[in-house]
Amino acid sequence: DEIRKKCLVIPDGSGYDTSLFTIPVKYADFLKSILIPNGLVKDRTHKLAVDILSSVPNTKSLVVLCVLKGGYKFCSELVDAMERYICSCEINMSIKVEFIRLKSYHNVSSTGEVEVIGLSNLSHLTGKDILIVEDIIDTGKTMTKALELIKQYNPNSVQCASLLLKRTDKSCGYVPEFLGFTVPEGFVVGFGIDYNEFFRDFPHIGVINEEGIKQFAV
Numbered sequence: 001d002e003i004r005k006k007c008l009v010i011p012d013g014s015g016y017d018t019s020l021f022t023i024p025v026k027y028a029d030f031l032k033s034i035l036i037p038n039g040l041v042k043d044r045t046h047k048l049a050v051d052i053l054s055s056v057p058n059t060k061s062l063v064v065l066c067v068l069k070g071g072y073k074f075c076s077e078l079v080d081a082m083e084r085y086i087c088s089c090e091i092n093m094s095i096k097v098e099f100i101r102l103k104s105y106h107n108v109s110s111t112g113e114v115e116v117i118g119l120s121n122l123s124h125l126t127g128k129d130i131l132i133v134e135d136i137i138d139t140g141k142t143m144t145k146a147l148e149l150i151k152q153y154n155p156n157s158v159q160c161a162s163l164l165l166k167r168t169d170k171s172c173g174y175v176p177e178f179l180g181f182t183v184p185e186g187f188v189v190g191f192g193i194d195y196n197e198f199f200r201d202f203p204h205i206g207v208i209n210e211e212g213i214k215q216f217a218v
């Protein structure tokens with residue numbers, strides 16, 4: 001219920017027929033459906049930008065910590081929208097963007113292991129207001145682990161914005177402060193989110209099919 005109030009719910013069983021959208025030839029046979037069209041991803045992201053800025057009224061400077069690689073597109077769209085809002089509302093705030101990598105997945109199943117790359121030189125996060133920007137939360141283990149590590153640097157505040165949250169029994173209960181959509185179980189790709197480096201360049205968020213999982217397996 002908490003989740004339903006703070007984001008757009010993509011119900012179980014939903015998804016648009018791929019024939020209704022332009023799909024790159026290389027991916028045409030490997031998608032089950034389009035879950036969230038590109039325009040809706042962007043519209044929702046623009047509202048998140050306003051929500052985030054409204055929640056930090058006294059912050060003069062915000063460090064956006066983009067979780068690579070999947071978060072890069074969402075982060076870029078979000079920061080652009082934040083900058084537009086800051087400018088049009090004449091807010092006195094500067095945004096800095098930093099990058100980290102958290103590797104936790106191999107093929108489509110979580111290994112339960114989280115590999116953190118780039119956190120060793122993040123001591124300049126001390127005392128800062130941080131917004132972690134992530135593509136998708138599944139079990140929540142990755143974010144929980146990342147938060148634990150970032151808090152060791154004693155930031156002033158840490159909040160998280162995730163584009164997607166999967167509804168799954170395997171969730172550890174973690175819910176980000178800012179959330180775009182909740183999606184049904186199933187492996188999603190597109191808008192920066194990859195399957196073994198494929199589909200990152202696909203503009204919509206879609207569900208990969210069985211053939212796709214085989215075709216692009218490593």
Ligand code: 5GP
Nearest residue numbers: 105136137138139140141142186187188194
């Ligand atoms: P968690 O630790 O929350 O289970 O997993 C989070 C990470 O797993 C995400 O950052 C993402 O890299 C990966 N992940 C989880 N679900 C999906 C999915 O449906 N598609 C893709 N491409 N990655 C996913």
